[in-house]
Amino acid sequence: SYAGLMWEDSQGYNGEDTYWDYSSDEDDLLIFSGPITEEIFVSYTLSSDSSDARMYGYMLPYDARVLAESDYDSTYIYAACRRIPSGGTVFVLGPFESPEDDLYPFIREVVYAPDCE
Numbered sequence: 001s002y003a004g005l006m007w008e009d010s011q012g013y014n015g016e017d018t019y020w021d022y023s024s025d026e027d028d029l030l031i032f033s034g035p036i037t038e039e040i041f042v043s044y045t046l047s048s049d050s051s052d053a054r055m056y057g058y059m060l061p062y063d064a065r066v067l068a069e070s071d072y073d074s075t076y077i078y079a080a081c082r083r084i085p086s087g088g089t090v091f092v093l094g095p096f097e098s099p100e101d102d103l104y105p106f107i108r109e110v111v112y113a114p115d116c117e
Helices: 102-110
Strands: 029-033 055-058 065-070 074-081 091-092
Touching: 029 074, 074 102, 091 102
Parallel strands: none
Antiparallel strands: 029 065, 055 074, 065 074, 074 091
């Protein structure tokens, strides 16, 4: 948030309670099937921590790509990426303070993804 890469208006502050909060639900991470997630896509909900980070879907930039959302409430986003207009890509992941084993393939795919396509 501080750099303004995902949310340009957040430059200089963390954006908590404007773009995201610490109110995620436990075992609530629903991964979307797509190019980044195709190797690990599953049709069930993966582990997530409660009271950790989640983004507000309606506050994401129009060009952000949602990779995972809340299974309980699709307005909350747990992973997203965005191609930065000036170049490069930013990935925002959460709630991953202490990931369960079933999340590591997803995190690896995102970390090594060449792009947000």
